[in-house]
Amino acid sequence: MNMKRRQFLSTAALATGTLAMPGYLRSAFAEGDAIKVGALYSQTGGLSVVEKMLASAVQMAASEINAAGGVMGRPIEVVTEDGASDPKTFAEKAQKLVIKDRVSTVFGCHTSASRKAVLPIFERRDAMLFYQTHYEGFECSPNVVYSGAVPNQQLGNYIPWIIEKLGKKKFFIVGSNYVYPREMAKVSKGLIEAGGAEWVADEYLELGHSEWAVMVNKIKESGADVVLSNVVGDSIISFYREFINQGLSHEEIPICATVTSEIEIAAMGAEYAAGSYTSFPYFMSLDTEANKSFIERYRAFVGDPAATTYHSLEAAYFQVFLWKQAIEASQDTTAEAIREGVRGQTYAAPGGDVKIDEDNLHCWLTPRIGQWTADGQSQIVDEYPEPIKPLPYAAYGEAADNLFCTAQGLDSSKL
Amino acid sequence: MFDVLFIGLSLSSILLLVALGLAVTYGAMGIINMAHGEMVMLGAYVSVLANIWLGANLLVAIPIAFVVTALIGLLIERLVVRRLYGRLLDTLLATWGIAIILQQAIRLEFGLSFFGIHVKGLGSGLQNVPVPQALQGTVSIFGQDLNAYRIFIVAMTLVLAVATWAVMYRTSLGMKVRAIIRNPGMAAACGIDVKRTNAITFALGSGLAGVAGVLMAGFKTVAPDMGATMVVDGFMVVVTGGVGSLFGTIAASGLLGEFNALVAMVSNDIIGRAAVFAVVICVILIKPAGLFTFKGR
Numbered sequence: 047m048n049m050k051r052r053q054f055l056s057t058a059a060l061a062t063g064t065l066a067m068p069g070y071l072r073s074a075f076a077e078g079d080a081i082k083v084g085a086l087y088s089q090t091g092g093l094s095v096v097e098k099m100l101a102s103a104v105q106m107a108a109s110e111i112n113a114a115g116g117v118m119g120r121p122i123e124v125v126t127e128d129g130a131s132d133p134k135t136f137a138e139k140a141q142k143l144v145i146k147d148r149v150s151t152v153f154g155c156h157t158s159a160s161r162k163a164v165l166p167i168f169e170r171r172d173a174m175l176f177y178q179t180h181y182e183g184f185e186c187s188p189n190v191v192y193s194g195a196v197p198n199q200q201l202g203n204y205i206p207w208i209i210e211k212l213g214k215k216k217f218f219i220v221g222s223n224y225v226y227p228r229e230m231a232k233v234s235k236g237l238i239e240a241g242g243a244e245w246v247a248d249e250y251l252e253l254g255h256s257e258w259a260v261m262v263n264k265i266k267e268s269g270a271d272v273v274l275s276n277v278v279g280d281s282i283i284s285f286y287r288e289f290i291n292q293g294l295s296h297e298e299i300p301i302c303a304t305v306t307s308e309i310e311i312a313a314m315g316a317e318y319a320a321g322s323y324t325s326f327p328y329f330m331s332l333d334t335e336a337n338k339s340f341i342e343r344y345r346a347f348v349g350d351p352a353a354t355t356y357h358s359l360e361a362a363y364f365q366v367f368l369w370k371q372a373i374e375a376s377q378d379t380t381a382e383a384i385r386e387g388v389r390g391q392t393y394a395a396p397g398g399d400v401k402i403d404e405d406n407l408h409c410w411l412t413p414r415i416g417q418w419t420a421d422g423q424s425q426i427v428d429e430y431p432e433p434i435k436p437l438p439y440a441a442y443g444e445a446a447d448n449l450f451c452t453a454q455g456l457d458s459s460k461l
Numbered sequence: 462m463f464d465v466l467f468i469g470l471s472l473s474s475i476l477l478l479v480a481l482g483l484a485v486t487y488g489a490m491g492i493i494n495m496a497h498g499e500m501v502m503l504g505a506y507v508s509v510l511a512n513i514w515l516g517a518n519l520l521v522a523i524p525i526a527f528v529v530t531a532l533i534g535l536l537i538e539r540l541v542v543r544r545l546y547g548r549l550l551d552t553l554l555a556t557w558g559i560a561i562i563l564q565q566a567i568r569l570e571f572g573l574s575f576f577g578i579h580v581k582g583l584g585s586g587l588q589n590v591p592v593p594q595a596l597q598g599t600v601s602i603f604g605q606d607l608n609a610y611r612i613f614i615v616a617m618t619l620v621l622a623v624a625t626w627a628v629m630y631r632t633s634l635g636m637k638v639r640a641i642i643r644n645p646g647m648a649a650a651c652g653i654d655v656k657r658t659n660a661i662t663f664a665l666g667s668g669l670a671g672v673a674g675v676l677m678a679g680f681k682t683v684a685p686d687m688g689a690t691m692v693v694d695g696f697m698v699v700v701t702g703g704v705g706s707l708f709g710t711i712a713a714s715g716l717l718g719e720f721n722a723l724v725a726m727v728s729n730d731i732i733g734r735a736a737v738f739a740v741v742i743c744v745i746l747i748k749p750a751g752l753f754t755f756k757g758r
Contacts, residue, residue, distance in 0.1 A: 092686060095586050223731065251730050254690075256681045257475075259468040259611070260725040260733070280587065280682040287680050291608045293599035313587035313682065 080123035081116075081379055083108070083369075084143035086154030086164070091131025096309065097156045099348075100178065100362040101126060104153045106347040107366035117370045118377065125149060133163035140164040144173045150381045151176065151369055153362065158182065158226055165190070172381045176369060178361035180304075180326075182229035183438035186451035189381065191388055192408045193365040193400070194358060195327050197233040198440035200304050203413040204325040205237035205274075207428050208302055214272035215243045218265050220285075221276030223250040230276045230304055233441045246270050255281050258288035266294060275303040282306050283314040286322070296321030307356040308422065316422035324424065326357040327411035328397035331423040340396035355396075361409070364395035368402055389453070399433060406451040408436030463605055465726050466719070471611040473718025474618035477711060478676060479691045480698035481618075481625055482669035484710040487699055489638050489662050492542055493549060495557040497695055498688025499564060500530050500667045504674020505683045506567060509588045513581050518593050519679055523617075526671040534667025538660045546659070560688070568685040588683035596679070614676050621672060622711055628665070629707055638662050642705045697737075701744050703751025712752055717741070 085104045087097035108122045116122060125147050127139040136155060143149050144167060152168070153176045155161040161177055168175045168189040180195040208214050217238050221227025231248055238245050246268050251261060262285075265273055277285050282305065289301065301322040308330050311319050330341065340360070345353045372387035373379055385407070392401040401410040410433035416424030439450040442461055450460045479501060486494045507529050508522035517525065537559055545552045569575070570583040582588060596613050599606040629635035637658045640648040649655045674688075681687065698717060702709030717737050725733030744752060 092684075249729060252734070255730065257472065257730070259471055259608070260722060260730055263464060263468060263726070280684065283587065283682045284680060288608070291598060291610055291680070293606045293608075313589050315589050315591060 080121045081373075082123050082125055082147055082149045084140075084147065084149045084152035084154065085124050085126045086129055086136065086139055086143060086152050087126075087156065088131040089126070089128035093131040093156060096358075097129070097131075099359055100156060102348050103344070103359050103362040104366055106344060107363045109347075110343075111366065111370055117373050122370075127154075129154070129160055133157075133159045136160040137163045137167060140167045140175075144168070144171045150174060150379055151384060153178075153365065153369075155179070156358070158224075161190070174369075174381045174384050176365045178365055179358045182226040183440065184229060184442075185438060186406060186456040188385060188407070188453075188455065190407065191365065191368070191402060192436070192438075193361040193368065193402075194409070195411050195413075196408055196436045196438045196440070197230055198437045199327060199411050199413050199434060200325045201230065201233050201237055202434070202440070203428070203430060204302065204304075204415060205234055206241050207415060208272055208274075208323075209238070209241040209243045211428070212272065212300065214300075216268075216270045217243060217245040217272055217274050218268050218270035219245055219248045219274045219276070220261065220265070221250055222253045222255075222278045222281060224253055226278070227276035229441055231274075234274055236441070245274075251277070251281060253281070254279060256284040258285050259292075261285075262288045262292045262294065265289075265299070266292060271299055273299060273301045275301050276305060277303070278305045282310045286314050286318040290318050307358075308354045308424075309356055311418055311422050312354060316418070316420055319418040319422075320420045321417065323415055323417050323427070325413065325415050327414060328357040328360040328395075329414060329416045329424045329426060330355045331416065331425065332397055334396075334398070336394065336398075337396045357397075360396050364393055364400060367393050367395075368400075401433060403436055405449055405453055406436065406438055408438055410435060463603065464607070465722055467605070467607055467611075468726075469719035469722030470615055470715075471608070471718075472721050473715045474611075474615045475677075476694055476698050476718050477622065477714035478614070478618050478673035479670070479695040480702075480710050480714055481621060482666040482673065483692075483695040483699050484702070484707055485625065485629075485638075485669065486663055486666035487696070488705040488707070488710070489642050490659055491547075491549065492545075492663070493553040493556065493696075494542075494666070495553060495692060496537065496560040496563060497556075497666075497670055498690070498692035499560045500534065500670035500688070501674040501677060501691050502567070502683075502685065502688035503533060503563065504530050504671030505590070505678040505681075505687065506583070506588070506674075507671065508590050508675040508678045509582045509683055512590055519590065519596075519675060520593065522675050523672055526675045527668040530671025530674070531664040531668030534670075535660060535664040537667070538663040542663060543656065543660070560692075564685045564688075585685060588678075590678040590683060592679045610679055614679075617672075617676055621669060622707075625669065626707060634658065634661060697741050701741050701751055703753040706751070706753040709751055709753030713744075716752075 085101050087101040088094045089098060105124055108124050112121045127143055129136040129139055143152050151174045155164060155177055156179050158181050165187060175190045177190055178193045183196040219231050219234060221231060235245055303324045306324050341355050344355055345351055368388055368391050371391045372384045376383040376387035388402050389404045392399060398412050403410060412430050412433045414429040415427050417427045418424050435446050437444045444450045450457055483497050486492050504526040507526040508519060511517040511522040511525050541555050545555055567583055568585045570580045592610060596610045598609055600609045600612060637653045640653060641655055641658060645655055698714045699710055702713030720740055721733045721737045724736040
């Protein structure tokens with residue numbers, strides 16, 4: 047064939063043009079291929095230790111679903127983005143995932159700060175965020191599925207149990223200085239007063255603070271017989287160490303925590319926490335076949351035979367299966383279809399049955415109380431027979447027969 | 462009251478631990494060493510690694526950490542700091558860069574994590590250093606149950622402060638260093654090898670930071686970014702006390718630590734911390750050169 051030079055050039059230009067065709071046109075041809083989802087967690091920065099684990103739990107769930115035939119016969123493709131422990135970066139990366147990658151679902155965020163930063167993007171572009179961390183409630187977005195616990199699932203069982211079973215009457219409430227501990231304290235105070243006990247102090251320390259000498263001294267002098275801790279992050283470790291080192295003991299004044307998990311216990315040394323309590327829907331020590339298998343598969347997946355599992359990690363894992371069921375229920379992958387499909391979905395998670403609430407898209411979970419033992423694991427000392435309804439506005443008087451957050455949105459007249 | 466004073470003493474000793482090394486490098490050499498906090502962090506990691514790989518406890522880790530961080534300090538001085546004497550702002554930027562490199566080196570396990578090799582005790586996670594049994598719990602002094610580990614830190618700080626004083630005021634090295642503080646040009650003219658003395662001084666300051674790191678590891682969380690906030694506290698103490706004055710550094714840490722404890726006790730820790738900064742501002746406003754300064758001619 048004798049192709050003229052000019053002809054060759056124009057053909058080449060056409061070919062280049064096809065290659066450079068915008069992404070949204072090409073993806074239209076890719077129907078029937080992979081379903082893209084985002085995984086938006088910090089891979090770098092201060093929060094990366096925890097968030098990398100959450101990201102691998104999502105990856106693991108996706109690879110298990112793919113191995114079992116995918117979603118509606120289509121494999122899942124996880125697009126991982128790095129939030130870099132910075133809410134602004136989270137917002138940028140969420141925008142990239144939703145607009146450029148055109149995913150309808152993102153699994154991600156760990157702190158409330160990062161969730162608040164990405165929320166407007168998901169609401170404006172109508173995409174779904176699956177959020178696994180236990181948080182303070184007070185949110186009712188049709189674009190978020192919350193698979194972690196809200197205050198009524200961590201405290202509703204906990205405070206009455208501390209008052210009745212441990213016989214404690216004077217609470218010292220301590221937390222890190224930001225929205226989650228403050229909301230938790232608000233819910234606790236209501237429950238403490240309802241149970242006929244009292245709280246003697248409600249104190250806060252800066253996030254990341256590691257000098258606990260003064261605070262522990264105050265606990266000692268306050269005459270409190272139990273400490274309710276909403277302390278988060280690194281501070282937990284120096285808190286428990288200082289507590290023991292000032293001669294206090296969990297037998298006399300137990301620390302009852304809402305955040306301290308297997309991760310922090312391992313970092314502080316189990317002897318400092320032995321005898322204290324935490325309230326979570328999931329503990330690594332849960333003695334069920336499903337959980338043992340989950341731990342084994344997770345350890346194999348991350349290639350660490352000593353890897354630890356905990357509440358948020360389990361929720362990060364099972365939320366992917368709820369998402370899959372939502373798509374299969376409505377036979378579509380749009381945000382609208384997922385939102386409607388996920389309502390009422392149930393799943394047998396490693397920690398027991400869970401269900402997405404029809405009204406507020408939060409998750410029905412089983413409240414459990416664990417007492418930490420000297421080997422860094424917990425012993426379940428109390429658990430509900432079945433999952434209970436999530437009430438994100440419990441601090442403001444929400445009850446199962448008086449819902450603030452429903453499928454129609456937030457009824458702000460009740461606040 | 463006694464327990465509040467003790468907590469104050471403990472806070473003071475922690476401030477002084479970090480500030481001692483800085484008093485030497487910043488005070489004597491005029492280097493704004495932003496990597497000082499990372500030297501503390503490296504010291505803490507030495508104790509983590511010594512525990513995992515050598516089975517060494519915290520006490521054994523102290524001399525190891527001193528040697529390791531002093532050598533790293535020497536290396537930094539030779540490679541970077543040496544070329545920047547007399548350029549105050551450049552030392553700030555350069556040592557800040559070094560600080561970031563050191564943090565990431567620990568976080569990425571010296572780059573090995575890219576190849577899937579993991580070193581136990583390194584990486585971005587939190588590390589746990591066991592504290593010897595004898596230093597756990599409380600010790601009864603004057604009818605008060607006091608935190609044994611904090612007493613240990615106070616005692617160790619005292620030892621280090623005395624040792625630093627002895628080096629600075631009772632050895633020929635110290636005499637040379639003090640001569641360089643006053644007037645480097647004149648010191649050189651009198652036959653003092655300024656470069657060599659500076660290198661040794663920088664290594665000494667880094668070694669002191671390393672020891673501080675080991676002691677911190679016993680009750681703070683060991684993580685790659687643990688040093689970042691410490692360097693701020695360190696500079697605060699040195700500047701308040703008066704640059705170049707060892708006694709000023711000791712006095713300033715005592716003042717700030719006790720003040721912090723007292724205010725935190727009657728209000729809360731957040732206000733306590735703010736009050737400390739208020740004191741620092743007042744001191745600098747009234748005496749711009751710090752509490753204790755020598756008169757130069």
